[in-house]
Amino acid sequence: MEKKRLSILYIKLQFNLLFEEDTILPEEKVSALRGGMGEMLLRQNCVSDRICEECVFESACIVRKTMYTYMEKKPSFMQGNDSVGYLIECEDYRKNIKAGDTVTFYLTLFGNNIVYFGQYVQAFSQLGMYGIGKNKSRYIIWEIKNMFGQSILKNDIIQMEYFIPEYISDYVERRKKELYLYGCQNTLIFHTPLSLKFHGEYLQKYSAEGILTALFRRIQMLDYFCEIYLDYPECEIIPEIIMQSVKKKRIYRYSSTQDSKICLTGIEGFVTLDKIPEEYLGYILAGEILHIGKNSSFGFGRYEVR
The missing domain is CATH 3.30.70.1900 (Alpha-Beta Plaits)
Structure with a gap:
């Protein structure tokens, strides 16, 4: 029974961000990353002026599928729009970032959210051009690695053979x-x-x-x-x-x-x-x-x- 309960597909990705100039980042970076990701997804995909309750495309909405959790059935204890399809980790608490420094964060995708990998990459790439945090700190995605240290993206080349979900x-x-x-x-x-x-x-x-x-x-x-x-x-x-x-x-x-x-x-x-x-x-x-x-x-x- 344990193995069946844990037959949850996931992939954990390491993003290495290269900053282009001296800047100051928030100590706690996950909120800025998550909020920036959501904003970029809305800019790229929303066709209803962000008025979700009036949108006729709700069932097909990429933002809802990537940022929030659509489930056919929910356990009785679940309330609201709990986001369970992804999570972000960043335990780099440096605030003063120099030009050429890298900051690492991790994105874990679960279940059907795995297939939206390209949407997440595009959102974080756009965020780098726009700038993260109140200082609008700009970066490029230098590299994306899988859990085993293999490069899925490096020098703008994607190698999907290393994009390997597991249970x-x-x-x-x-x-x-x-x-x-x-x-x-x-x-x-x-x-x-x-x-x-x-x-x-x-x-x-x-x-x-x-x-x-x-x-x-x-x-x-x-x-x-x-x-x-x-x-x-x-x-x-x-x-x-x-x-x-x-x-x-x-x-x-x-x-x-x-x-x-x-x-x-x-x-x-x-x-x-x-x-x-x-x-x-x-x-x-x-x-x-x-x-x-x-x-x-x-x-x-x-x-x-x-």
């Missing part, structure tokens, strides 16, 4: 072998904030049950997105937390939709469990790619098992 279950099997080889320390290190509501309140410290529940829900959301209609596992075994370290994190982003600044909050740090039950290990490793909690399309909820 989450394939990633999990590789990671299991690594953990068995080096020894699993049962520690989840959160590299980006976890924003998670559990029992009606946002977590102020890590909860094993809260993490597992969020993880299983995230897997079911991606399953439904990929038209795999299965229930998520129940949390029958709750590992004990033997140690944790937590710090609160606030990230401010500008919302063009609401025309205002929004504060996104979460917790960073690590949590060590007494043991990771064997029946949960594959799902927990899948979460390294999928992320958990709210705001995952902004890079929130990325963790690593060590």
Whole structure:
């Protein structure tokens, strides 16, 4: 059952951006990348003056298919327009960028969003010409690599033979072998904030049950997105937390939709469990790619098992 639940197609792409001049970028870059991507997609594709509720092309809209999540069926707990078809990661927090510097970010595409690779590349390329952030910092896409370090794009040449999607279950099997080889320390290190509501309140410290529940829900959301209609596992075994370290994190982003600044909050740090039950290990490793909690399309909820 685990392998079937994790039959989620994905591809993780590394974008290396080369900046053409000295500039200042925001410390937290994912919001600027995501917002800029959405703006470029709208400029390239919107034929209804951005009045979505009156648009007769809604079912064919490229922006909706790339930025938001169209699903034939949704799990009962899903509300609103959760974006599960992609996520962006950038953990380069430098602000002062010199001409010739490169900044790396990662774009992960899931399910049918994989086929829109060209739309995402075009959007990020246009964003580079327009400029990112309030300083309109310009860049070119220097290189795009796959997870194995092979160049899909370099020197403006696309090599689609290296555009190789795989299943989450394939990633999990590789990671299991690594953990068995080096020894699993049962520690989840959160590299980006976890924003998670559990029992009606946002977590102020890590909860094993809260993490597992969020993880299983995230897997079911991606399953439904990929038209795999299965229930998520129940949390029958709750590992004990033997140690944790937590710090609160606030990230401010500008919302063009609401025309205002929004504060996104979460917790960073690590949590060590007494043991990771064997029946949960594959799902927990899948979460390294999928992320958990709210705001995952902004890079929130990325963790690593060590």
